[in-house]
């Protein structure tokens with residue numbers, strides 16, 4: 001049944017009162033103050049928002065999606081040739097069974113590829129942000145993923161402008177903190193579930209380390225957020241929409257005023273368990289030398305984004 005736009009909401013669990021279980025859809029292409037109010041309200045309640053009208057070209061998304069599937073379909077040995085040790089998985093391929101959520105007993109059921117920011121030669125951040133690597137087997141992979149990276153980067157900045165307004169700051173408040181930032185585009189494949197170790201799920205409960213995350217592909221079932229009442233709420237945006245969430249770095253900067261919400265990707269039931277799941281999160285990061293100093297009372301000690309990142313990557317066994 002067709003419903004008016006303003007009435008459309010994400011799938012909700014039937015175990016809780018309807019009104020408290022709705023993740024509203026927010027359009028990015030509306031005046032910034034309106035966007036700020038709606039995003040802020042959704043972040044306040046869930047730490048997540050579903051964002052439509054984000055301006056990332058659907059043809060670009062489809063191209064990237066197709067190339068990601070082609071990459072993960074390559075033989076294991078070919079993919080492993082793009083695994084770089086000593087870089088905390090920051091670029092190229094990370095095989096199945098490596099990343100393990102903080103505090104989890106078993107590894108996640110996923111493999112992924114990371115694309116970072118291309119910096120000019122001799123850039124001061126080059127020590128922390130290594131050059132990208134690209135798969136020789138797929139010539140279009142590089143230009144398409146570079147385009148998608150820049151599209152996410154642009155969209156992320158608009159979302160940050162709205163968050164700045166919501167926090168009572170000027171819309172350019174975050175500009176300097178993310179200039180040449182260490183953002184990472186993750187192309188993510190959860191293979192069909194075969195003999196998984198006891199207790200293993202596609203992505204165990206975790207919080208994102210970075211500033212904000214913009215996620216494409218979450219229409220494929222499985223993503224859930226931990227609501228304030230302690231129950232798991234499915235996040236299922238319509239195809240092409242973004243799921244956006246607050247990460248730990250923004251939580252720390254705002255002294256907890258914006259919450260980094262725990263989320264996970266559960267194994268599907270029935271036949272869906274025998275199919276792959278793909279998604280594309282963009283982890284928007286501050287620049288490495290940005291000092292995360294709480295903007296409000298009651299926060300933790302200041303720390304640079306780079307130091308904080310390294311601390312956290314060790315916890316998830318990537319560093």
Ligand SMILES: O=C(O)CCC(=O)C(=O)O
Pocket residue numbers: 186188203208215217218223263264265278279280281
């Ligand atoms: O695949 C998803 O839908 C979410 C992935 C995620 O939470 C992550 O990689 O941090």
Ligand SMILES: [Fe+2]
Pocket residue numbers: 206207208263
């Ligand atoms: Fe995540």
